[in-house]
Amino acid sequence: MKTITKMLIAGLALTLTAGAVSAADPEDAIDYRKGVFQVFKWNMGPLGAMAQGDIPFDREMAGQRAEQLDRVADLPWQGFIEGSDMGDTDAMPEVWMNREAFDEAASEFEQASARLAQLITEEASERDIRRQIGAVGQSCKACHDDFRE
Numbered sequence: 001m002k003t004i005t006k007m008l009i010a011g012l013a014l015t016l017t018a019g020a021v022s023a024a025d026p027e028d029a030i031d032y033r034k035g036v037f038q039v040f041k042w043n044m045g046p047l048g049a050m051a052q053g054d055i056p057f058d059r060e061m062a063g064q065r066a067e068q069l070d071r072v073a074d075l076p077w078q079g080f081i082e083g084s085d086m087g088d089t090d091a092m093p094e095v096w097m098n099r100e101a102f103d104e105a106a107s108e109f110e111q112a113s114a115r116l117a118q119l120i121t122e123e124a125s126e127r128d129i130r131r132q133i134g135a136v137g138q139s140c141k142a143c144h145d146d147f148r149e
């Protein structure tokens with residue numbers, strides 16, 4: 001009897017631990033999504049500068065940054081969990097109030113980013129690549145206008 005009780009308690013403890021691990025802490029979720037957005041910025045910085053003519057067009061660097069951006073393009077959204085609308089965040093309440101429009105803006109960006117990576121692979125003209133970088137930048141801005149303080 002004693003052994004069974006011990007086993008039941010051990011089983012319960014395991015279940016509780018597993019539950020605690022799977023449900024993310026809102027503060028961790030905020031840190032996580034901000035971290036991914038910093039990765040966006042790291043990659044978009046030189047791309048934007050090339051599109052604007054602030055630095056010379058460098059096909060190799062453009063390819064590397066565009067490919068990296070596309071690889072992480074769908075990562076931030078899972079960080080916008082319930083309860084993470086408050087705290088150290090610039091996300092507007094609209095993210096949670098109007099989730100469909102937010103998801104739509106995320107999808108617009110992902111498509112623009114995928115198209116840019118595709119143009120690079122296809123060795124498209126500098127003109128087309130620069131124009132698509134502009135489209136990606138627009139999709140960042142469109143979402144920030146509606147969902148970021």
Ligand code: HEC
Pocket residue numbers: 030033034035037038040041044088089090091092095102105106107109136137139140141143144147148
């Ligand atoms: C679908 C919406 C959406 C798209 C698309 C989007 N962002 Fe954001 N971004 C946000 C929101 C919301 C925040 C605020 C996050 C927070 O503070 O919790 C944010 C925050 C940021 C931050 C600040 C992170 C920090 O450390 O506080 C940077 C930098 C950023 N975005 C860059 C970009 C770039 C560059 C792109 C495009 C390549 C982009 N974002 C695309 C919604 C978006």
